[in-house]
Amino acid sequence: MGIGTDRKSIETALSESVILTQVDKVIGWGRKYSFFLYPFITACCGMEFMSVAGPRYDIDRFGAALPRFSPRQADLLIVVGTISHKQAPILTKVYNQMTEPKWVFAYGACVVSGGMYDNYSTVQGIDTILPVDIYVPGCPPRPEMVFEGLMKLQDVVQQERAAKWPRGEAPYKKRSLEKP
Amino acid sequence: MGKLIDMVRQKFPEAVLSSHEDFGDETVTVQKERIVEIMKWLRDNEETAFNMLMDFTAVDYLGKEPRFEVVYHLYSVTLNHRFRVKAGVEEKDPTINSVVPLWRAADWLEREVWDLYGIVFMGHPNLKRILLYEEFEGHPLRKDYPINKRQPLIGPDN
Numbered sequence: 001m002g003i004g005t006d007r008k009s010i011e012t013a014l015s016e017s018v019i020l021t022q023v024d025k026v027i028g029w030g031r032k033y034s035f036f037l038y039p040f041i042t043a044c045c046g047m048e049f050m051s052v053a054g055p056r057y058d059i060d061r062f063g064a065a066l067p068r069f070s071p072r073q074a075d076l077l078i079v080v081g082t083i084s085h086k087q088a089p090i091l092t093k094v095y096n097q098m099t100e101p102k103w104v105f106a107y108g109a110c111v112v113s114g115g116m117y118d119n120y121s122t123v124q125g126i127d128t129i130l131p132v133d134i135y136v137p138g139c140p141p142r143p144e145m146v147f148e149g150l151m152k153l154q155d156v157v158q159q160e161r162a163a164k165w166p167r168g169e170a171p172y173k174k175r176s177l178e179k180p
Numbered sequence: 181m182g183k184l185i186d187m188v189r190q191k192f193p194e195a196v197l198s199s200h201e202d203f204g205d206e207t208v209t210v211q212k213e214r215i216v217e218i219m220k221w222l223r224d225n226e227e228t229a230f231n232m233l234m235d236f237t238a239v240d241y242l243g244k245e246p247r248f249e250v251v252y253h254l255y256s257v258t259l260n261h262r263f264r265v266k267a268g269v270e271e272k273d274p275t276i277n278s279v280v281p282l283w284r285a286a287d288w289l290e291r292e293v294w295d296l297y298g299i300v301f302m303g304h305p306n307l308k309r310i311l312l313y314e315e316f317e318g319h320p321l322r323k324d325y326p327i328n329k330r331q332p333l334i335g336p337d338n
Contacts, residue, residue, distance in 0.1 A: 085313070085330070085331065085332045085333055085334075086312065086313045086333070088332065088333055088334045088335060089333050089334045092334055118327075118328075119320075119327065120320040120325065120327075120329060120330060120331070121312075121320070123332070123335070124330075128335045128336055129334055129335040172334050172335045172336075173334070174333055174334045175333065175334065
């Protein structure tokens with residue numbers, strides 16, 4: 001029995017020792033179970049994030065255990081809490097410092113849409129300044145909702161192709177509002 | 181009439197414009213030109229001894245005259261009593277003398293009122309925005325600031 005050129009005969013011949021797959025799938029599988037979080041926490045949703053990260057709900061079950069407090073070592077930016085216009089350039093800077101591939105998780109109503117703050121100070125959803133991969137509304141969201149969102153993000157990451165990266169810098173730069 | 185109101189009225193009969201003690205909170209409204217003098221007396225007099233400025237804020241009564249009112253909440257740690265002092269500030273001359281020389285706590289509180297209401301505190305050592313960014317134009321807690329107006333530092337206009 002020689003080794004054939006078609007995939008089926010290779011699998012038959014080496015079924016005890018070799019698994020055939022695609023590189024993208026292996027990489028996606030590796031990435032989705034090893035998120036390194038950067039928790040960008042500004043407000044009350046942070047309390048719920050502690051619950052998510054703590055032992056009762058335990059985000060470690062999804063492989064996303066380790067918050068890195070340097071954006072250069074993180075690949076999942078979790079934006080937790082209201083983002084004000086004063087804060088927005090800082091958030092963009094953190095995003096730009098993260099290494100590719102990177103994903104953005106919008107955690108809570110304020111981050112998704114501005115929430116109840118329709119006023120002079122609040123960014124009306126961080127998707128106006130950053131590309132966002134997953135939206136989890138709620139004020140704050142229950143940990144179950146966060147895990148639902150995380151699992152949906154894992155599905156997305158599993159199906160990504162290498163061509164998606166690098167994504168590049170955030171689309172906006174800080175503008176000069178200096179008076180003439 | 182409340183004891184503190186009596187004392188202030190006796191000491192500054194022409195400076196006190198009105199007073200009330202609704203809900204047990206003794207309150208006087210005074211002429212803004214005399215504010216530092218009255219505050220200094222309230223702090224240093226042994227029977228009042230208001231050694232703490234608990235809070236300081238402002239109100240915008242758009243359409244009334246004077247348009248703004250600044251509100252001082254005083255507390256005496258030694259005598260455990262409280263007092264509220266108000267002063268009207270006109271729109272065309274939105275200035276009042278600073279009380280930072282009397283209470284250091286007034287520093288950030290007056291900066292906040294400048295930031296959000298645009299009332300200028302004469303003699304303040306460092307009167308600049310405290311909550312908003314330097315590039316912000318206008319004072320958002322004024323009632324005529326448009327509720328939908330945004331001034332983002334980054335991103336699209338709205």
